[in-house]
Amino acid sequence: MIWVTWRQHRAQALTMLGVLAIIAVYALAVGLWMRSSFNSDDLGPCVARSGGADCAATINSFFQQFNRGPVMPLVILFFLLPGFLGAVAGAPVLGTELERGTWQLAWSQTVPRGRWLAVKLGLIITALVVFAALLSAIMTWAWGPLDEVSIRLTPPPFNLEGIWLPCALLCGFGLALLAGLLLRNTIGAMVAGYFATEIPFLITTLAVGPNVFSTTKTVDCTGALCRTASTNTVPPVSGHLGDLVNGVTHAGNHLVVSYTPASAFWPMQFLTGGIFLTFAAAAIVSAVWLLHRRTT
Amino acid sequence: MTQDTASVPALRAERLGKRYGPVWGLRDCTFAVPPGGIVGLVGPNGAGKTTLLALTVGLLAPTEGHVAVFGQRSRAQTPLAMARVSYLAQDHPLYRGFTVADMFHFGRSLNPSWDQALAEARMAALGIPLTRKVKTLSGGQQAQVALTMALAKRAPVLLLDEPVASLDPIARLDFMRDVVAASAESGLTVLIASHVIAELERLCDWLLVLNGGRLQLAGAVDDLLAGHAVLTVPRQLADADLPGRVIERTDSDRHSTVLVAAAPELVLVAADRAGWVAQPVGFEQLALAYLRRPPGQAASLAEPLGSVGSAGRAVAS
Numbered sequence: 286m287i288w289v290t291w292r293q294h295r296a297q298a299l300t301m302l303g304v305l306a307i308i309a310v311y312a313l314a315v316g317l318w319m320r321s322s323f324n325s326d327d328l329g330p331c332v333a334r335s336g337g338a339d340c341a342a343t344i345n346s347f348f349q350q351f352n353r354g355p356v357m358p359l360v361i362l363f364f365l366l367p368g369f370l371g372a373v374a375g376a377p378v379l380g381t382e383l384e385r386g387t388w389q390l391a392w393s394q395t396v397p398r399g400r401w402l403a404v405k406l407g408l409i410i411t412a413l414v415v416f417a418a419l420l421s422a423i424m425t426w427a428w429g430p431l432d433e434v435s436i437r438l439t440p441p442p443f444n445l446e447g448i449w450l451p452c453a454l455l456c457g458f459g460l461a462l463l464a465g466l467l468l469r470n471t472i473g474a475m476v477a478g479y480f481a482t483e484i485p486f487l488i489t490t491l492a493v494g495p496n497v498f499s500t501t502k503t504v505d506c507t508g509a510l511c512r513t514a515s516t517n518t519v520p521p522v523s524g525h526l527g528d529l530v531n532g533v534t535h536a537g538n539h540l541v542v543s544y545t546p547a548s549a550f551w552p553m554q555f556l557t558g559g560i561f562l563t564f565a566a567a568a569i570v571s572a573v574w575l576l577h578r579r580t581t
Numbered sequence: 582m583t584q585d586t587a588s589v590p591a592l593r594a595e596r597l598g599k600r601y602g603p604v605w606g607l608r609d610c611t612f613a614v615p616p617g618g619i620v621g622l623v624g625p626n627g628a629g630k631t632t633l634l635a636l637t638v639g640l641l642a643p644t645e646g647h648v649a650v651f652g653q654r655s656r657a658q659t660p661l662a663m664a665r666v667s668y669l670a671q672d673h674p675l676y677r678g679f680t681v682a683d684m685f686h687f688g689r690s691l692n693p694s695w696d697q698a699l700a701e702a703r704m705a706a707l708g709i710p711l712t713r714k715v716k717t718l719s720g721g722q723q724a725q726v727a728l729t730m731a732l733a734k735r736a737p738v739l740l741l742d743e744p745v746a747s748l749d750p751i752a753r754l755d756f757m758r759d760v761v762a763a764s765a766e767s768g769l770t771v772l773i774a775s776h777v778i779a780e781l782e783r784l785c786d787w788l789l790v791l792n793g794g795r796l797q798l799a800g801a802v803d804d805l806l807a808g809h810a811v812l813t814v815p816r817q818l819a820d821a822d823l824p825g826r827v828i829e830r831t832d833s834d835r836h837s838t839v840l841v842a843a844a845p846e847l848v849l850v851a852a853d854r855a856g857w858v859a860q861p862v863g864f865e866q867l868a869l870a871y872l873r874r875p876p877g878q879a880a881s882l883a884e885p886l887g888s889v890g891s892a893g894r895a896v897a898s
Contacts, residue, residue, distance in 0.1 A: 289690050292683060293676070385677070389670035390727075393638045394691035394734065397658040401691075 286396060286404040294409060297374050301416050304370070308359065309423050315355050316427030322347065323430035332433055337520035344434045344519050344526075351431055352441075359424070360441045366420075367450065368482035371457015374413060376474035378405060379572065380465025402576060406462075406569065413458055417451035437550050438495040438529045447550070452558035452565070457482040459568035466572050485564045489557045495529045497556070498549035504540045514540055589652045591616040591738055591770035592637065596646035599632050605794050606632040610646070612799040614772075614787055616737070619764055621785035621802075622774040623868050629794040630774040631671060634740045637772075638668040650738050664694060667736040671743045673727030677716040681709060681726055685733070692734050700733040721752030728756065732763055739763075739771045745780065757784065782864045790871045797871040802864065809867055810848040812839045813858040824851040829870040840870045 291298070323329050328347055331340035382388040392398040424445040425432075437443060444450065461478025468474045504522055506514065514522045514533050521528045522540055527547030534541040590613040597610040607629040614620050624630050635641040637648050639655040639662060647654050653662040675684060681704060689695040704711055709722050718726065724744065731739055741760065745753040761784065764771045772789075775781055781788075788805060790798040798805070812823065816837050820827045825843020840862060841848065852859035862870075 286690060289687055292679070292687070386670060386672060386674040387676055389635075389640060389668065390674050390676075390730070391691075392640055393663070393666075393668040393670075394688070395660050395664045395693060396691045397660065397663065399658070 286401065287408065290405050290408045294374070294377070294405075297377070298412060300373065301370060301412070304366075305416060305420060308362070308420060312359065312423050312427035315351075315359070316429070318355070319351055319427070319430045322350070323433075328434070329430070332526065336524075337434060337526045341519040348431070348435055352435060356428075356431075356441065359427075359445070363424075363441070363444050363450065367453035367457045368479040368486075369457075370413075371454050371459075371482060372461040372475040372478040374409060375458040375461030376465045376471050376478055378409065378462050378465060379576070380461075380469065380471040380474040383466070383469035384471055398576060399573075402573060410455065410458070413454050414451050417454045421446060421448075421450045432527075434526055436527055436529045437547065438545055438553060443550075443553070447554035448558040449554060449561075452561035453482075453486075455565040456485050456561040456568075459565035459572075463568040463572045463575075466575055485561055489560050493553060493556045493560065495545035495549060495553065496531060498545045498552060499531055499543055500546065501541060501543045504542055506538065506540050511535065511538060511540065589616075590614055590649075592620070592648070592650060592772065593652075594633075594637075594646065594648040597633070597636060597643055597648050598645040599629075599636060599641060600644040605644075607636070607791075607794045610791075610796045612789060612796060614770065614789075616651075616770050617764075617768050618770065618786035619761065619784055620770065620772040620787040620789060621781035622772055622789045622791060623776070623778050623781065623872070624774075624791035625776055625872065628776075628791040630776075630791055631742055632794075633791065634668065634742050634772070634774060637738075637740060638666055639663060640668070660693075664692070664734075665736050666738045666740060667731040667734045669727050669731045669739070669741045669744055672747060673724050673744070675715045675723060675727055675730075678714065680712055680714050681718075682711040684715060684726060684730060685711070688730050688733055694735040696733045696735050699735075700729050703729045703732070721748050721755070724748055724752065724756055725759070728759065737768075737770060739769050741771065741773045743775055744773065746775075753780070778865045778868045788864075788868065790868055792872050792874070797874060798868075805867060806862060806864065807845055809840060809842050809862045810845065811860045811862050811866070812841060812848070812852060813837070813860075814839060814855070824848055829873060840866070 328340060328343050331337070331343065337344055379388075382391055391401060424442070428442045428445060432442065432446075437446065444453070457478060460481040461474055464477040464481065465471065465474035468477060502523065504524070506522075510518075510522070512535070514535070516530045516533060518530070520526050521530045521544065522533055523530055523542050523544040523546070525547055529545040529547075530542060531545065532543040592612075592614040594610050594612050598608040599606045610629075610633065622630050622633065632641065633648075636643050637650065637655055639658050642656050647656060649655065650662065650665045653665055655662055655666070676687070679687065685697060685700045688700070689697055701711065703725070707722070707725050709718065709725065715723060715726065724747070728741075728744070731741075744760070745756050748756060757780070760771055760773070763769055773781060773785065786802055788798065788800060788802050789796065800808075809828070814823065814837050816832055816835055818837065820830070823839060823841055824847040825841040827839055828842055829840040831838045848859050851857070
């Protein structure tokens with residue numbers, strides 16, 4: 286079964302390796318460039334020394350230089366990857382077998398279709414998770430300098446780091462797998478799977494924003510900061526680089542700051558990933574159940 | 582297999598039925614086929630032939646009843662049941678991007694009983710290189726690769742669904758000759774489904790006639806031919822005055838041609854006494870007569886034939 290899975294899905298596996306290689310090279314280039322810039326402008330030492338308070342202008346220009354521009358292709362790519370690669374990996378597993386009639390060949394050998402599917406899903410899901418985890422690791426490294434001076438709670442880099450990509454990719458895979466079983470057509474299942482992935486994307490984007498973990502605190506301030514402080518002030522008035530400030534209310538010699546702390550990154554990651562995985566599990570369980578029930 | 586295969590039917594269906602939504606694709610199908618030889622499964626398109634095969638392989642689950650291959654129920658989807666039956670589906674599906682060698686590797690990976698030597702020997706005999714991709718092969722060659730896959734699985738029962746429908750006349754003959762040879766060599770029980778009755782004539786030892794999802798006739802071909810006769814009788818003669826059961830009656834101006842199911846000695850005595858002309862029935866004529874009967878009519882199931890001599894060949898069901 287392992288050989289069969291490899292032989293039937295090696296084209297997709299090689300496509301993924303190609304994508305991984307291209308992104309890795311690009312990310313390596315951008316990451317090295319960012320690092321040299323980060324260190325040469327005395328940005329790194331300044332951030333380490335003052336938490337960004339002494340070099341707000343440098344942080345701003347560094348952020349402007351890199352957060353758009355060179356990393357933009359990667360950011361766009363990462364929005365498309367889970368749906369696209371999930372569809373490419375998921376749709377053929379059942380869709381092509383049903384479309385070409387080869388299911389009659391595959392499920393009339395000596396391996397029951399339950400085991401056939403279990404081995405295939407096990408291998409493909411493992412490969413996808415390893416692929417996505419590697420990609421996330423590469424991106425986390427490349428994004429390192431930006432992470433030190435910017436907010437990780439919104440995409441990018443929220444969707445480049447942590448467990449977002451593995452979970453989203455599995456979600457795309459599961460939905461395309463189920464679409465293949467229902468539509469009995471590879472291309473149709475790819476398209477349907479891709480667009481179905483937009484539903485959990487919308488849910489996670491709308492329902493699990495940083496505002497879910499928003500909190501308030503009162504900050505004492507003096508002088509100009511009291512008057513000019515805003516949500517865009519660098520470093521954030523909440524006190525830490527990486528905090529996302531949602532609102533600032535001026536009240537005499539103190540500020541009421543509504544913000545999402547940088548530490549909300551992992552709770553947000555798990556919540557988002559959990560939603561993706563719920564969709565993935567529901568789709569895969571449905572596919573397994575339907576496969577046992579109706580196979581005509 | 583540990584069972585005494587001589588006493589267990591190769592194929593046995595018991596009130597087997599499959600419903601697709603509100604429509605029964607197959608219903609109340611009961612028969613038993615002894616091991617060895619070639620079974621013809623005849624019926625028009627949509628008669629339920631593919632449904633019966635898919636149920637036998639375990640690709641479909643029955644709505645009611647069951648079907649067993651050498652005593653092992655097909656529904657189970659267990660390796661033990663699956664190892665007993667090879668299936669060549671209609672249009673002989675293969676992975677088009679695979680080479681022939683890949684197809685065999687696939688077979689070897691999924692079947693513990695896989696016979697690689699047999700597979701390679703057949704390809705060598707047919708002159709099909711193992712390195713060729715399936716999609717570059719002709720239809721006849723693809724059918725041969727698919728048949729080889731089914732044979733190399735080394736299952737005691739081989740099911741072929743319209744195996745030659747897409748082949749040219751030469752390839753048809755070659756294919757059927759190979760099936761017969763394989764059956765003879767290894768004692769395979771081969772079930773061939775076809776809507777072309779002439780194709781199965783002189784080929785099969787056992788006949789199943791299916792129409793409208795109902796089994797119309799089941800029995801050993803020799804018994805069926807011996808147990809039927811075509812009588813030419815005066816037109817005014819009532820069915821009740823004829824020996825046995827009337828299967829089909831064609832009236833002309835003065836005479837009627839009647840196909841009856843009756844023991845041969847009964848037919849001989851009756852024909853002798855009344856001066857009717859009695860003729861043996863042909864394979865195609867017999868199958869067609871049963872196919873023309875309305876599907877609602879009770880199946881014959883060779884009941885009158887138990888008494889017709891070679892009862893030993895018929896497996897009690």
